[in-house]
Amino acid sequence: MTWQxxxxxxxxxxxxxxxxxxxxxxxxxxxxxxARQAIGDGAVEVVPLGELSDDACVVTAAMMGAPTVMVEKxxxxxxxxxxxxxxxxxxxxxxxxxxxxxxxxxxxxxxVAAAAALGLPLVDGDGMGRAFPELQMVLPxxxxxxxxxxxxxxxxxxxxxxxxxxxxxxxxxxxVAAVEMGCSVMISGFAMTGAQxxxxxxxxxxxxxxxxxxxxxxxxxxxADPVEAVVSRLGGRELFAxxxxxxxxxTTAGFARGSARIDGELxxxxxxxxxxxxxxxxxGRVLVTTPDLIIVLEHDTGEPITTEGLRYGQRVRVVAAxxxxxxxxxxxxxxxxxxxxxxxYATTRYDGTTRETA
Amino acid sequence: MTWQxxxxxxxxxxxxxxxxxxxxxxxxxxxxxxARQAIGDGAVEVVPLGELSDDACVVTAAMMGAPTVMVEKxxxxxxxxxxxxxxxxxxxxxxxxxxxxxxxxxxxxxxVAAAAALGLPLVDGDGMGRAFPELQMVLPxxxxxxxxxxxxxxxxxxxxxxxxxxxxxxxxxxxVAAVEMGCSVMISGFAMTGAQxxxxxxxxxxxxxxxxxxxxxxxxxxxADPVEAVVSRLGGRELFAxxxxxxxxxTTAGFARGSARIDGELxxxxxxxxxxxxxxxxxGRVLVTTPDLIIVLEHDTGEPITTEGLRYGQRVRVVAAxxxxxxxxxxxxxxxxxxxxxxxYATTRYDGTTRETA
Numbered sequence: 278m279t280w281q282x283x284x285x286x287x288x289x290x291x292x293x294x295x296x297x298x299x300x301x302x303x304x305x306x307x308x309x310x311x312a313r314q315a316i317g318d319g320a321v322e323v324v325p326l327g328e329l330s331d332d333a334c335v336v337t338a339a340m341m342g343a344p345t346v347m348v349e350k351x352x353x354x355x356x357x358x359x360x361x362x363x364x365x366x367x368x369x370x371x372x373x374x375x376x377x378x379x380x381x382x383x384x385x386x387x388x389v390a391a392a393a394a395l396g397l398p399l400v401d402g403d404g405m406g407r408a409f410p411e412l413q414m415v416l417p418x419x420x421x422x423x424x425x426x427x428x429x430x431x432x433x434x435x436x437x438x439x440x441x442x443x444x445x446x447x448x449x450x451x452x453v454a455a456v457e458m459g460c461s462v463m464i465s466g467f468a469m470t471g472a473q474x475x476x477x478x479x480x481x482x483x484x485x486x487x488x489x490x491x492x493x494x495x496x497x498x499x500x501a502d503p504v505e506a507v508v509s510r511l512g513g514r515e516l517f518a519x520x521x522x523x524x525x526x527x528t529t530a531g532f533a534r535g536s537a538r539i540d541g542e543l544x545x546x547x548x549x550x551x552x553x554x555x556x557x558x559x560x561g562r563v564l565v566t567t568p569d570l571i572i573v574l575e576h577d578t579g580e581p582i583t584t585e586g587l588r589y590g591q592r593v594r595v596v597a598a599x600x601x602x603x604x605x606x607x608x609x610x611x612x613x614x615x616x617x618x619x620x621x622y623a624t625t626r627y628d629g630t631t632r633e634t635a
Numbered sequence: 636m637t638w639q640x641x642x643x644x645x646x647x648x649x650x651x652x653x654x655x656x657x658x659x660x661x662x663x664x665x666x667x668x669x670a671r672q673a674i675g676d677g678a679v680e681v682v683p684l685g686e687l688s689d690d691a692c693v694v695t696a697a698m699m700g701a702p703t704v705m706v707e708k709x710x711x712x713x714x715x716x717x718x719x720x721x722x723x724x725x726x727x728x729x730x731x732x733x734x735x736x737x738x739x740x741x742x743x744x745x746x747v748a749a750a751a752a753l754g755l756p757l758v759d760g761d762g763m764g765r766a767f768p769e770l771q772m773v774l775p776x777x778x779x780x781x782x783x784x785x786x787x788x789x790x791x792x793x794x795x796x797x798x799x800x801x802x803x804x805x806x807x808x809x810x811v812a813a814v815e816m817g818c819s820v821m822i823s824g825f826a827m828t829g830a831q832x833x834x835x836x837x838x839x840x841x842x843x844x845x846x847x848x849x850x851x852x853x854x855x856x857x858x859a860d861p862v863e864a865v866v867s868r869l870g871g872r873e874l875f876a877x878x879x880x881x882x883x884x885x886t887t888a889g890f891a892r893g894s895a896r897i898d899g900e901l902x903x904x905x906x907x908x909x910x911x912x913x914x915x916x917x918x919g920r921v922l923v924t925t926p927d928l929i930i931v932l933e934h935d936t937g938e939p940i941t942t943e944g945l946r947y948g949q950r951v952r953v954v955a956a957x958x959x960x961x962x963x964x965x966x967x968x969x970x971x972x973x974x975x976x977x978x979x980y981a982t983t984r985y986d987g988t989t990r991e992t993a
Contacts, residue, residue, distance in 0.1 A: 439795045
């Protein structure tokens with residue numbers, strides 16, 4: 278059933294998206310500001326994947342770049358809309374629905390702003406069911422859906438339209454353009470039909486974000502444990518509780534890369550990230566790797582903490598949760614498994630097992 | 636009067652273009668190979684600027700990147716045509732004429748190949764009357780003609796279309812894309828009407844290239860001095876004769892940058908280049924700077940030597956010649972004077988004077 282996002286639901290959406298964003302996707306409150314501004318007193322329709330007509334024209338809208346930079350460079354609505362307009366001109370037909378490329382921070386709220394500004398509905402799904410740092414790391418890539426034509430726009434008024442031979446090349450060219458254009462840009466691509474979107478996107482992830490955000494708030498209100506509310510909803514497990522004792526972070530080649538060390542009763546956990554958390558190790562032993570979700574929540578409030586928000590002294594809890602099962606297929610692991618990011622660990626699931634599916 | 640370029644005239648064209656290319660513009664023989672292949676037994680029409688109809692649609696076709704790389708990566712005709720097709724689609728009207736962005740090496744022959752492949756005429760002019768390393772350094776920039784929409788294509792089949800806020804931004808974004816796409820790409824842009832082309836381009840430069848190339852060959856044939864033939868035709872002066880004793884060259888940020896030292900009877904001359912020669916100094920004293928032309932010719936044959944072709948032990952002669960007078964206007968000097976390239980020398984003309992025009 279179609280439902281609505283209003284300015285009031287943005288806070289829950291942003292908080293839930295930051296949970297699934299596994300540290301990446303940018304500061305959710307920045308995207309939330311923009312989405313609230315665009316919605317005003319109105320609302321954005323959210324259409325379940327199952328209700329999309331086969332010939333709908335669905336495109337993604339997202340921020341690309343280093344979230345560390347995004348924090349200091351709030352995009353305007355013009356900038357959010359420009360790449361969609363450029364893509365639409367290239368497609369030669371009207372865009373009917375906006376989709377989230379990922380579930381995560383700003384990239385779950387930017388599409389709301391885009392949809393509101395354009396008067397278009399959103400689809401209740403996204404391309405990952407979590408956040409990943411590179412553009413080609415979406416399930417549509419596994420279904421042969423091309424990222425290009427891809428529209429790119431910066432805050433100065435520059436736009437680019439890419440047509441590439443594969444989605445890795447879209448990432449490569451868009452990434453260097455994004456760095457040159459100021460280290461964060463707005464993009465729109467992955468044009469797909471309604472039929473393709475039903476198959477390739479993660480169903481219901483916008484609903485899940487709003488629900489997760491609401492559960493955290495609700496648990497706090499009744500003095501229950503908000504972290505437990507997240508763990509039970511996602512079917513995950515709590516890995517570790519402790520205090521952040523070290524954060525190393527560099528913004529290089531358009532990414533925020535680094536690691537965080539957290540000391541607790543069980544020992545010392547180290548999280549490695551490239552925008553998103555990719556590997557969690559306890560005293561050197563691998564606990565969980567990408568593609569499963571590694572989520573850092575504030576100890577008492579359950580508030581999600583992004584990788585650029587990690588600070589010395591924070592008391593946090595680390596949660597692992599299962600990714601969409603398609604990420605564990607051979608193609609999914611090639612796109613976003615630990616080997617792609619240069620780690621020679623076996624893929625380790627949220628529950629600590631290393632079985633892989635065919 | 637309209638004239639024709641055939642496969643037979645390519646050699647003269649390429650040689651003359653390499654003279655005006657002042658060391659840059661890429662290896663002329665690589666572009667010549669491609670142009671000959673495209674022309675076959677046919678011919679390309681060359682239309683004088685004065686005969687262009689006001690509503691003609693003229694676009695430039697060029698290679699962008701480091702000529703050091705271009706030498707090892709011969710473009711295909713598909714790659715040459717692709718950015719023009721992308722630009723045409725964006726303009727929404729047919730391109731009627733191809734123009735050279737610069738007079739220099741490969742960028743005087745690539746447009747011939749493009750015109751032959753598309754069955755279109757060339758205009759007898761170019762955007763600089765010489766070669767310069769950056770995209771915005773063309774006289775059309777002084778007339779408010781925008782580089783974008785700019786089509787970009789690589790040999791893999793990737794294309795990009797840029798729409799930018801000014802020509803410096805076209806350069807910046809296209810440059811990083813070019814580097815990522817393999818350090819040399821084909822581009823097409825600066826769409827202008829026939830009326831604009833008549834005003835903004837350098838008149839007759841293709842004719843001049845063919846004439847210069849023929850004069851060099853002719854002087855050799857009659858045992859005259861080919862270098863003197865170049866000097867007299869361009870109204871320049873010979874600065875120096877000597878032997879190359881040192882060449883420092885690095886391909887960085889999409890350019891071939893470096894310097895060459897030449898020892899002769901007068902002392903030691905040092906040439907500094909960024910794709911093109913920018914400054915000539917004799918024992919530390921500035922002889923000539925950009926925007927005037929600094930040309931290196933092989934001592935006896937008068938064959939032009941590109942910056943990537945400079946080698947220890949070559950016996951060479953260095954010639955200076957006047958640039959199009961518009962390069963000495965305040966706007967021209969802002970675009971391509973010595974200060975732009977980071978030199979704090981006064982603009983020194985081919986004849987050693989430092990007067991500047993308003």
